[in-house]
Amino acid sequence: MKLSKKYLIFWSIICILAGASLSAILINMVSAHAEIRPQVPGSFSPLVKSVRDSVVNISTVKVIKGTGIFQFKSPFGPGDPFHDFFERFFGNQIPREYRQKSLGTGFIIDKEGYILTNNHVVEKTDEIKVRLSNDKEYKAKIVGRDPKTDLALIKIKADESLKPLPLGDSDKLEVGDWVIAIGNPFGLGHTVTAGIVSAKYRHLGMGSYENFIQTDASINPGNSGGPLLDMNGKVVGINTAIFTQSGGSIGIGFAIPINMAKSLLPQLKKGKVIRGWLGVMIQKITPELMEKLGLKSTAGALVADVTKGGPADKAGIKRGDVIIRYNGRLIREMNELPFLVASTPVGKIVDVEVLRKGKKRVFKVKIGKLQEKEQKEAMAEKTVKLGMRVEEINPELRQRFGITEKKGVVVVDVDRFSPAYEAGIRKGDIILEIDQKPVKDLNDYVKMINKYKKGDTILFLIKRGGNTIYLTLKVEK
DSSP states (O other): OOHHHHHHHHHHHHHHHHHHHHHHHHHHHHHHHHSSOOOOOSHHHHHHHHHHGGGEEEEEEEEEOOGGGGGOOTTTTTOOTTTHHHHHGGGGGGGGOOOOOOEEEEEEEEOOEEEEEEEHHHHTTTEEEEOOTOOOOOEEEEEEEETTEEEEEEEOOOSOOOOOOOBOOOOGGTTTTOOOOOOOOGOSSEEEEEEEEEEEEOOSSTTTTTOOOESSSSTTOTTTEEEETTTTSSSEEEEEOOOOOSSSOSSOOEOHHHHHHHHHHHHHTTOOOOOOOOOEEEEEOOEEEEEEEEOOOOOOSEEEEEOOSHHHHHTTTTOOOOEEETEEEEESSHHHHHHHHHSSHHHHHHEEEEEEEEEEEEEEEEEEOOOOSSSSHHHHHHHHHTEEEEOOOHHHHHHHHOOOOOOOEEEEEEEESHHHHHTTTOOOOOEETTTTOOOSSSSHHHHTTTTTTTTOOOEEEEEEEEEEEEEEEEEEO
């Protein structure tokens, strides 16, 4: 069949238009896909080169003095005539003290030589050395520490120009954002790992002011105190802890938000952190409480008690109020409030917005000073001497230690060179009794422990797994 010229021209135009439409559709599809596709960097190399000189390796030494455990005993008893010979020959082979070494990471924050790291990297050490990326080494001194947030500020006097890292804004960090970690894992200095932000606002039950960033960038022993960086080379977190069953990274690491460190830096430089005090006991709002109290969500912090004569009491806040906003900041969940209060300057007047029987009310509260010798602080000082830290059982601790109990007190940390460790107490142990008296909660534990003095022996009844055991602990002299 022979086609006319006009017919051919007509269909040519149709095909061109159809092709254009198809091209437009394809372009729109690609553009739409590009909007949701993550911008994967071709290489992290330029970023690493720009920041590596600001990351330092930290090595510390702690002198452990010998104890009676190392004293020589003759194999033939106290009346052995060769005692002096054995003591002279074998006694000198047994160390009276030894140097315990550990590794960590830090990063330079200004040209004066200030370095941010974790408190657990430098606490109770006799010597701190900082090694720069050019392998030059300097002695460092501790300027300020804050065990409650696990932050520490140290300083070196360098004979060269130092390159500080810019501090970012961790509040703007989003789940799914790319991040990189630089550290000193297992002594392998300046190791770089990459990943994403897996979650925010994580609480592990390790302290009162937790608000961790979770990341799958590999973090291992020695990474502690190193920077977690965004794609602009700004510090958004300080690598601190990992969740592991093997001792190595399994893709669940935690970093302190840099905004927490920034708020404490002025006080760390002065050597002491002074915290604000609101004067309330708060608790998490569960779905059951939400229903009973007629709330619309579980957001906020439920006031369980108010300290008589405290700042909140004077302002008019009452038990049963739900704090939903503090000093302009929305309280998404209970654990956010303690650090916001603690980081508020003493004497500052802030707006505290609450829900009371379904109605919003705003109170102006003059923030007081948190006294370091309150009951819980006394407990903290005492447990340092025992060498263990305990907390009331909560959902996070139940999941972390695999325990089924809903109430009670669990051991969350034990110093390896402490009376508690020597007594056999370990992380995850539930303290059922002290000297055959039941321990129902943290207040019970505090009251009982504070009765003991140096040299006393304490009888603990511990539940570990499905078994219960008695352990005796002698309070350190």
